[in-house]
Amino acid sequence: MKTLSIIVLLVVAELCGAYAQSAPQTIQQNFDAARIQLSQQREAQLEVEASVGKKLQDIERKLLPARRKNELGMMSASAREELLKKVKAENRVLLDDARYLSDVYDDLSLQLEIMANSAGRELIQKQPIDNQVKGAGVELKADLLDYAFDQIEEVLGGEVAQSKAIGNQGQILAGSTYSVGPLSWFLSSDGIYAGHLKNNYSSGLPTLGHEESANVALLFKGEPVELAIDVSGGKARAIAEIQSDPLDLFQKGGVWLWPIILIALISVFCGCMKFFQLAKIREPDAQWLASILGAVRSGDLESAKQLTQSCKHPAAEMIRASMCYISAGVDVVEEVIYEQLIGVQSKLQKWLPFIAVTAATAPLLGLLGTVSGMIRMFNVITVTGTGDVKPMAGGISEALVTTLFGLVVAIPALIMHTMLSRRSNGVVQNTEKLGLTFVNGLRKL
Structure with missing residues (x-):
């Protein structure tokens, strides 16, 4: 009986030892299986949440126009007009930005076409002709920009x-x-x-x-x-x-530059002629008229005429012409002097009117060339647009160059006319003064 009990105890002990050895492995397996199942459940939950979120976004997207319409319906008419103006202003800003980027891209294409190799030229030729705000050719534009950056990296x-x-x-x-x-x-x-x-x-x-x-x-x-x-x-x-290259200005001035140059040359000629005419005039000294009056007092008119011939001044010719009428009286001599003075004044004003016309006409011709150049520029803008300013350079140059030459001609002509007129008026006033002095001297005689 004891032996049987011992055998039973040994069997029970063996079974307990075996169970104790297998228990940790079973727990670990159960834990791993639970963790895998939890991961699967999480993944399934994430898929469900993503699907639900996508459906929710679709619903929100579909509801957005209805909500917007509802908001617009609740707005007043003035508020809707203000909102419409704001949207149009934003749209214009976006269109201007798009056009600017398109112009920059066109300029890049022109510059890159000069330096591009065969592959780059082929890429540029594929670009769409219409590079306006439309979305056509966006991929080609991106490829061209990538090519440009690659070229920059190569040549640096x-x-x-x-x-x-x-x-x-x-x-x-x-x-x-x-x-x-x-x-x-x-x-x-x-x-x-x-x-x-x-x-x-x-x-x-x-x-x-x-x-x-x-x-x-x-x-x-x-x-x-x-x-x-x-x-x-x-x-x-x-x-x-x-x-x-100053001669390049003459080529840019256009057809209106030649009339300005022509009147400038004629004005220079008239100014030179007038200068030489006034340079020959010499102001008489104080004793010259007294000597003439002394010879007239003594009755020696020939000596008085010889004294007038020795002076290079319009007053000398005027006094010499009046001596022929001394016998007719002082009043007649005075009338003759005034008559001669009108001729002297007309002679001294010769050449000056054309210089004045040049000073007034040259800016007007320059303005005419400016208007002509601006019209030409706007005609070019009508055809090519404002993206590239190079075709407009001819009209702008004609507009500015003609104005430049008009002012260059007018300013010296105005200065020259003022100086010569002042000198001529001084000679006329001095001639009138000498004539009156001569008449008063005759009266005293």
């Missing part, structure tokens, strides 16, 4: 590539281009032509400048050289060339 460190350029005689030259940022230098394949490159939007190929050609040739050989750098991409050099 400097690159040498095969290219072509237009020489000073219009020939197309093949060679190599050394580019650093916006700066480019060219060397022909035969090594004869070298210089910096200038963008030429009309021909599609850059134009070769021959300044510092020897240094450019050394640059391609890898030798250290000093070169003039135009960081504006050639614009500063072009402006300097325009400012250094």
Whole structure:
């Protein structure tokens, strides 16, 4: 009996040990299964929440117009008008921004077309013709911008590539281009032509400048050289060339510039003639008229006439003509002097009216050229729009250059007319004074 009890106890102990060993493994398995089930439930819950949220957003989106209509319906008529004005103003701002971005993009395309390689040119040619506010070609525009950034990254460190350029005689030259940022230098394949490159939007190929050609040739050989750098991409050099060529102003002035130049030349001629006429006049001294009166008092008219011939002044001719009427009385002499004075005044005013007309007409001709240039500019705007100002440059130049030349001619003409008129009036007043002095002297006799 004891043996049986011992056997039973041993069996129970063995079973308890086995259960104790298997219990932790079962708990771990149950925990892992519960965790997996919890994850699955969470994922299912998230899917349900996403689906519900999407349906809620769709419902909100569908309800938004109805809510907006309800709000508009509850507004007063004045409030709706104010809201409509605000929306239209915002729409105009957005349209202006879109047009500005489109103009900037068009300018980028024009500049990039000059420097682009074959792949870039093909990309540019794919651009839609209508680059207005429409959304067409947005992907192509983005691709072109990416290409432009890639080109900038390539040339920032400097690159040498095969290219072509237009020489000073219009020939197309093949060679190599050394580019650093916006700066480019060219060397022909035969090594004869070298210089910096200038963008030429009309021909599609850059134009070769021959300044510092020897240094450019050394640059391609890898030798250290000093070169003039135009960081504006050639614009500063072009402006300097325009400012250094005065004859270019005559070409920009248009047809209205030639009448201004013509009246300027005639005004200069009249001014010179008048200056030489007044330069010959010499003011008589104080004893000259007293000597003439003394000779008349003594009855020696021939000596008095000889004294008038020795003086180069209009008063001398006037007094000499009046001596022939001394025997008729002083009153007759006075009338003759006034008659001669009118002739002297008319002679001294000669050439001056045309100078005055020039001073008044030149600004008007300049204004006429300005109006003509503005009309031409607005005609160009009607065809090309305001995106690119280069086609309008001719009309603007004609408008400004004619005004410039009109003022350049009018201001000196006005100054010259004022000075010559003052001198002429002084001579006339002095002539009248000498004539009255001569008549008063005769009366005393």
